[in-house]
Amino acid sequence: xxxxxxxxxxxxxxxxxxxxxxxxxxxxxxxxxxxxxxxxxxxxxxxxxxxxxxxxxxxxxxxxxxxxxxxxxxxxxxxxxxxxxxxxxxxxxxxxxxxxxxxxxxxxxxxxxxxxxxxxxxxxxxxxxxxxxxxxxxxxxxxxxxxxxxxxxxxxxxxxxxxxxxxxxxxxxxxxxxxxxxxxxxxxxxxxxxxxxxxxxxxxxxxxxxxxxxxxxxxxxxxxxxxxxxxxxxxxxxxxxxxxxxxxxxxxxxxxxxxxxxxxxxxxxxxxxxxxxxxxxxxxxxxxxxxxxxxxxxxxxxxxxxxxxxxxxxxxxxxxxxxxxxxxxxxxxxxxxxxxxxxxxxxxxxxxxxxxxxxxxxxxxxxxxxxxxxxxxxxxxxxxxxxxxxxxxxxxxxxxxxxxxxxxxxxxxxxxxxxxxxxxxxxxxxxxxxxxxxxxxxxxxxxxxxxxxxxxxxxx
Numbered sequence: 001x002x003x004x005x006x007x008x009x010x011x012x013x014x015x016x017x018x019x020x021x022x023x024x025x026x027x028x029x030x031x032x033x034x035x036x037x038x039x040x041x042x043x044x045x046x047x048x049x050x051x052x053x054x055x056x057x058x059x060x061x062x063x064x065x066x067x068x069x070x071x072x073x074x075x076x077x078x079x080x081x082x083x084x085x086x087x088x089x090x091x092x093x094x095x096x097x098x099x100x101x102x103x104x105x106x107x108x109x110x111x112x113x114x115x116x117x118x119x120x121x122x123x124x125x126x127x128x129x130x131x132x133x134x135x136x137x138x139x140x141x142x143x144x145x146x147x148x149x150x151x152x153x154x155x156x157x158x159x160x161x162x163x164x165x166x167x168x169x170x171x172x173x174x175x176x177x178x179x180x181x182x183x184x185x186x187x188x189x190x191x192x193x194x195x196x197x198x199x200x201x202x203x204x205x206x207x208x209x210x211x212x213x214x215x216x217x218x219x220x221x222x223x224x225x226x227x228x229x230x231x232x233x234x235x236x237x238x239x240x241x242x243x244x245x246x247x248x249x250x251x252x253x254x255x256x257x258x259x260x261x262x263x264x265x266x267x268x269x270x271x272x273x274x275x276x277x278x279x280x281x282x283x284x285x286x287x288x289x290x291x292x293x294x295x296x297x298x299x300x301x302x303x304x305x306x307x308x309x310x311x312x313x314x315x316x317x318x319x320x321x322x323x324x325x326x327x328x329x330x331x332x333x334x335x336x337x338x339x340x341x342x343x344x345x346x347x348x349x350x351x352x353x354x355x356x357x358x359x360x361x362x363x364x365x366x367x368x369x370x371x372x373x374x375x376x377x378x379x380x381x382x383x384x385x386x387x388x389x390x391x392x393x394x395x396x397x398x399x400x401x402x403x404x405x406x407x408x409x410x411x412x413x414x415x416x417x418x419x420x421x422x423x424x425x426x427x428x429x430x431x432x433x434x435x436x437x438x439x440x441x442x443x444x445x446x447x448x449x450x451x452x453x454x455x456x457x458x459x460x
Contacts, residue, residue, distance in 0.1 A: 023203035026090050030206035033089035034138055037213070040085075041135035044078050048128040065112065072114035072124055079123035079221040082131070091214040094222040119224075126220035134216055138209045145198045145205055152195020155188050265301040269294050322354045322381075326361055330379060335369050335394075341381040349388065353440055356418060357381065357390050360411055360436045364392035367408070372396025372432060383440060391435040398430035411436060 051071040058064030076099065083094045097119045114120040276290035317325035323343050330337035343349075349357070361379055368377050374396035382389050402408045402424065411434075412422040420438035 018204075018207065020203065023207050027203055027206055029088065029090045030203075030210050033085055033213075034142060034206060034209055037085075038135045038139035041131040044127050045129070045132040048075055048078070048124060052124075052128065065115070069112055069114045072117075072120035075124035075127050076114070076120055078127045079217075082127075082217060083221050086210070086214050086217060089210045089214075091210055094214065094218050096221070097223050122220045126217060130216060130220060134213055138213065141205065141209065145202060148191070148195040148198035149202070150195070151191045152193075152199065155192055262301045262305050265297050269297040269301065272297060317354060317358050322349060322357055325354075325358050326379065326381065329358070329362055329365065333365050333369060333377065335365075335374055335377050337365060337377045337379055339379050339381075341379075343381055343383060349383075349440060352418065353388055353438055356414060356420075356436075356438055357388060359414065360390045361392065363411060364390075364434050367400075367434075368392060368394040368396065368432070371400065372398075372430070374430075374432075386440045387437050388440050389435055389437045391433060393431055393433040396430050396432060397428075398426045398432050399428050400424065400426035400432050400434075408434070 048071065051067070051074060055064055055067035055071050058067050080096065083096055087093045272290045272294040276287040276294065279287040279290065316328055323341055326339055326341065330339045361381075365377060365379065368374055372394045374394035376395050378391075378393045380389075380391040380393070382391075400408065402412065408422075408424060415422045415436045415438055418438045420436060423435045423437075424433075426432035426434075
């Protein structure tokens with residue numbers, strides 16, 4: 001069965017991170033980062049400089065080399081801590097380098113690996129020298145701004161309590177130049193004005209300081225440009241391999257299903273019709289029975305061909321969109337299916353994404369009906385931040401697992417072919433939840449083999 005579609009979730013407008021309201025909302029996070037930054041930076045710098053001094057003094061011995069390597073490793077972990085703090089402050093996350101060592105390295109090479117890796121040296125430079133300088137600048141600016149704000153708040157309160165603006169110097173007869181005493185109200189008013197300006201500009205100052213810390217930390221603690229390009233190339237190569245694997249698996253399934261199903265029934269149909277033709281003159285009643293059997297064989301062959309063709313995009317998907325196709329899919333299921341969708345009937349998705357979503361839903365529902373022993377299935381489709389997620393949950397016996405060449409592995413390859421992800425949770429006793437997420441943004445309308453190919457054979 002299906003439920004009424006939820007109201008179409010409009011794509012959330014990306015808020016300007018420098019707008020005044022957004023900056024005020026980020027003030028607590030910015031303060032949580034900036035307030036302890038000076039103490040942290042000075043402590044880290046002191047620790048790293050102490051370790052560097054100790055390692056340098058030990059360089060005359062072999063142990064000094066390992067001590068220097070340990071210092072670089074410590075700098076790396078301090079850098080990772082700073083990256084995590086910047087992420088919590090709301091700044092754009094910094095992509096950390098791939099620190100994983102070669103598992104075939106012997107122990108002493110692993111210990112000395114930081115000495116030959118420039119990223120460790122950049123982490124040391126940032127933690128020991130760069131970070132304390134920037135932290136000192138931000139600390140001075142913070143103290144100045146909060147001092148102005150405190151003056152703007154404190155002076156009116158003092159005037160309200162004392163009732164005499166001359167109380168700033170004790171009394172009108174207090175010692176000091178008369179011109180200074182007479183100028184105090186003007187200076188107090190100016191301080192209040194500056195404090196109000198400081199309060200109004202506080203979110204911009206905090207945002208600018210956190211941005212400055214992140215901008216300086218990025219080249220020292222983030223990935224090099226060539227590393228990012230290598231990762232993108234590797235990801236594209238993996239996606240291409242997954243797409244080819246998904247296409248090959250789908251083609252093998254179609255060949256197997258046609259050979260084992262419709263082809264055998266059509267051969268039987270041909271034999272029944274030939275037998276009916278031979279008996280038509282001598283035994284019409286037997287011929288009629290054979291013709292009836294042939295008609296049933298033809299209907300069964302048609303049904304099996306329809307089942308095989310579920311891996312192809314149905315006309316309903318092309319004509320009325322993904323939501324209508326999923327509604328029809330849920331209605332045809334042998335197990336009651338509840339459809340929960342935030343797309344709405346007029347969702348505008350790229351053809352490849354819509355086809356992949358339909359294939360995934362079709363395979364997962366068929367897989368659950370065939371293996372899970374479930375009494376109910378929930379099909380959920382959401383589009384959050386440009387990521388379309390198709391999730392199928394059943395209340396069956398659980399224990400589903402990926403097997404090479406079977407349906408779930410094929411779905412993982414199909415998702416990887418579009419740069420998506422695949423997640424399976426199926427404890428013994430159930431429930432089973434399979435979720436496939438594919439990116440919507442950046443996918444064009446031209447079909448690729450992975451999307452054009454039918455889905456892989458269902459199987460736990």
